[in-house]
Amino acid sequence: MTVDITRDFNPLRDPDDRRLNRIAGPSALVIFGVTGDLSRKKLMPAVYDLANRGLLPPGFALVGFARRDWADQDFAQVVHDAVRAHARTEFREDTWQQLLQGIRFVSGDFSDAASFRRLRETVEKLDVERGTMGNHAYYLSIPPNQFGIVAEQLRSSGLVKDTADNPDGWRRVVIEKPFGHDLKSAHELNAALRTTFPADSIFRIDHYLGKETVQNILALRFANELFEPIWNRNYVDHVQITMAEDIGVGGRAGYYDGIGAARDVIQNHLLQLLALTAMEEPISLGAADLRGEKEKVLAAVSLPSDLRLATARGQYGGGWQGGEQVRAFLEEDGMDPQSTTETYAALKLGINTRRWAGVPFYLRTGKRLGRRVTEIAVVFNRTPEHLFRRNQTAGLGQNALVIRVQPDEGVTIRFGSKVPGAGTQVRDVTMDFGYGHAFTEASPEAYERLILDVLLGDPPLFPRHEEVELSWKILDPVEEYWREQGGPLEQYTPGGWGPASANALLARDGRTWRRP
Structure with missing residues (x-):
């Protein structure tokens, strides 16, 4: 018996009708x-x-x-x-x-x-x-x-x-993901899929793009007049994008060896977050316009000429973390004790556009770090010291807007405020927005949104092959440089925030990593 279920289900309902979500059609x-x-x-x-x-x-x-x-x-x-x-x-x-x-x-x-x-x-x-x-x-x-x-x-x-x-x-x-392990393999993978499916029928899932906070970057930037005027090189000192995990590779050692932190996270998740943070306002929220602006950013990304001064990597060592004794990366089951695969990676990138020229973007990811957190921190220039003396602002850092992607989804703004009392002391305070206490609606899990978008044929949250290949063009020179350097890799303490070389990467520019 044939079942006609199409009469009451219209996946093309008015997108401006806030009463109803779009419902997948027969599939x-x-x-x-x-x-x-x-x-x-x-x-x-x-x-x-x-x-x-x-x-x-x-x-x-x-x-x-x-x-x-x-x-x-x-x-x-x-x-x-x-x-x-x-x-x-x-x-x-x-x-x-x-x-x-x-x-x-x-x-x-x-x-x-x-x-x-x-x-x-x-x-x-x-x-x-x-x-x-x-x-x-x-x-x-x-x-x-x-x-x-x-x-x-x-x-x-x-x-x-x-x-x-x-x-x-x-x-x-x-x-x-992974969509290949370098530019050549990504191109071959796309060619293999294109023999069967047209380009608009291939959906590459990056689950980070399905997270509510990531999607909120567009609303934060382009639905508010408050931020966009200062979202540029005239006001921004630098940007830090972090994805930290507090766990090791565990049973994934065989898979992880030979891939590493940069291929596993930076090439996809972090470069996508960079693109959303740095892109120009698209003409619309349609897939072609959104992807086009992201691709412009990725095409404008540049690496410093001396990669020794622009990259850092390491492997977590053994020790105590959170009251538990943990094994070093090289001691994990199934791991090659001579492995040069990194569990921590950090890069310094530039973006050659009028908006971002001269503003460094620092990307880092690692395992066995201090806590599980993913965030984008836009750090603003220091204010001139002509009104308040240095001793009055000793507790004042740089203003920052921090987008917390996970686990405590929200946005924090850090700014200076006078300390109550007779004197004049200015100190950092924070203003916080959290999804959990600002909305009664529960955020859907990323895969819910992405699977529904596949069934609807709605592709804005899915990177197309041009984005994938541009990302590999950025990372391939780094991977080649690291391959030439060989090993052994610098070890870092579990529960900390990475190897000393990562701190030196920012210290050379007179900056420090945020402690989430």
Whole structure:
């Protein structure tokens, strides 16, 4: 029996209507790699949360593909357990039963054409039973070296070819970072995907871009007259962008070795945050305009000529952190004791535009640091010392606007205020905005927003291949320089804020890193 679920679901509702969110139209999501942590902890719970919020149509279908010898009900139990353990919203039996009706599983191998023929039979049957209308999104939650194989199997099996009876059905592919390991591999990866999918059907997920605070950068800058006039070289001394983790590589040692902090975080997350911070105001919030402005920034990024003075890297050593004795990076299970892979990386970058000429952007990321935090700190010039004497402003630093991306999402402004009393002492104070206490609405998890955008075909939050390749053009010279330098790498104390060379990187410019 064919189910007509399209009558009440219009994904193109007026975007200015604040009463309703946009709801995905008829569609099926096929997840490759459903047995992995990403699928279990993020993707399956996000699908349930979308359904729980009424943002998926009743006929939505979820298909898992893996080598496990599971029946549909076995996979459904896996989804159920993942939802119970990791969903953001409360568990509701009616939501689960609705979702359960569209859950299917296909057992197979990426290299087996027969497996993909079974997958085609499954999704075509769902088109009839669930009314998914040939609209299929393929989420490749798998290692990047398997992307090309799966894309070719999808093409050769007819899974991305519009059927004659429904030529308007769409096919989209979703891939996770890393998008290659250098410029050459990123270009090859894009070419492999483009043999199967057109450019506007390839969605590259950087989950940081789905976070509310990251999206709020645009609102902060362009919806307020307060900040934009001073968001330039005339007032800004420098910008610091930090992503710190307080954990080590743990069981990911085999994956992490050879990748490192710069490839894992700077090339994607931090350069995207830099682009959003430094971009010019786009003509609109449409995908082409947003991406165009970000690409202009990335194309204008420059590295100092002497990379010895513009980069720092290190590996965490062993010791005590948070009352627990932890192992050094080189002592982690499965780690090569001669590894020169960095767990901390810092760069100094410039942006050759009229707005930012001469303003350094400092990027850093690392594991086993003082706390888990991601933030963007815009640090302003010092005020001239003509009214207050130096001893009166000993407790005054530079004004700063800090955008906290995680975990305590919000914005802090640091400025000077007179200390109460008879004398005249000026000291730093802060004004704080936090999402948690400013809004009654709970922020959706990043993957909720991104999966919904894939199903809607709304691409502004997804970097296109030009952005990816520009980012690799920035990082490749650094990776080449580090490769030439070899090892061993500088060790830093767990629970601290990185190697001494990172402090020296800013000290040479008369600056210091913020302590989040």
